[in-house]
């Protein structure tokens with residue numbers, strides 16, 4: 001009888017192990033999505049225990065699909081993307097991409113480090129934006145599916161060569177995505193360099209909590225825990241002023257819809273044609289920003305260890321980009337909360353430093369957490 005029990009326990013254990021392995025395998029699936037400059041591009045589908053789906057691609061280490069329920073349990077994708085890989089390479093909207101080497105603008109595409117002046121590609125008026133036209137968003141990264149993880153996880157790695165887009169130093173960049181069972185996207189960035197350099201890394205996902213391609217985001221209720229924001233000129237280059245939000249349409253310390261004050265006669269809203277500014281996190285609460293969309297009840301929390309967040313409300317979207325299901329992404333139909341450093345920091349010694357030295361490892365984490373209210 002005892003022997004029988006032992007045998008039974010062993011068989012049960014083997015079956016359980018097999019089932020675990022099986023479910024691990026099913027958590028992340030990988031399929032060929034396209035080819036870019038001789039490298040394979042994959043679509044990775046991560047399914048968590050709640051049955052919610054996150055899709056990623058190694059082209060630009062992008063988030064291409066976030067499928068989460070509304071308060072009635074109806075699921076929809078709430079981020080921008082394309083039906084095919086061709087859509088993604090046919091233009092440059094940065095949808096869901098990891099942006100580098102320097103996310104946001106560097107004035108006139110010039111900065112000086114240790115007495116050497118560096119020149120970057122100009123691709124936004126007179127300025128350099130998002131690492132130039134061939135930034136990290138438009139490179140095929142290496143893909144790895146780590147084995148021993150509790151949640152579906154994918155690691156993308158990119159080796160950015162010395163002087164790529166004008167920046168010094170060979171950099172190794174890792175973006176590790178984890179899709180937890182309570183529907184948090186955790187992005188862990190790890191960067192190293194072999195020469196002193198500057199960088200600013202972010203994720204450029206567009207969110208519309210109604211569902212991607214369904215109306216605009218003006219009714220989304222936003223909170224950003226920031227008492228200051230980075231004031232800019234008409235080219236969206238920081239003037240150097242960190243302006244108090246108090247008494248301005250930039251005070252999101254209590255919930256306000258995006259649209260509520262967007263048309264106010266306020267210089268910064270006019271310069272940017274809406275919100276397109278870095279908010280300086282107070283960093284004294286666990287959650288740095290939240291977005292609530294009252295129709296679906298979807299709620300997103302943003303948690304970051306970075307100095308700020310670029311809140312961009314899709315002012316440049318004009319409907320010419322056709323996304324999932326043939327839906328155009330129209331003016332202000334998506335918003336971005338791009339965590340990171342301030343624009344043009346290499347030209348502003350009083351801003352938090354964006355310098356990385358050889359021998360140092362930069363590590364940073366941003367979390368986007370989805371639920372309903």
Ligand code: GAL
Pocket residue numbers: 093094104129236276277310312316338
């Ligand atoms: C944002 C930036 C906007 C715009 C957008 C891409 O990060 O703040 O000004 O350039 O990217 O269209």
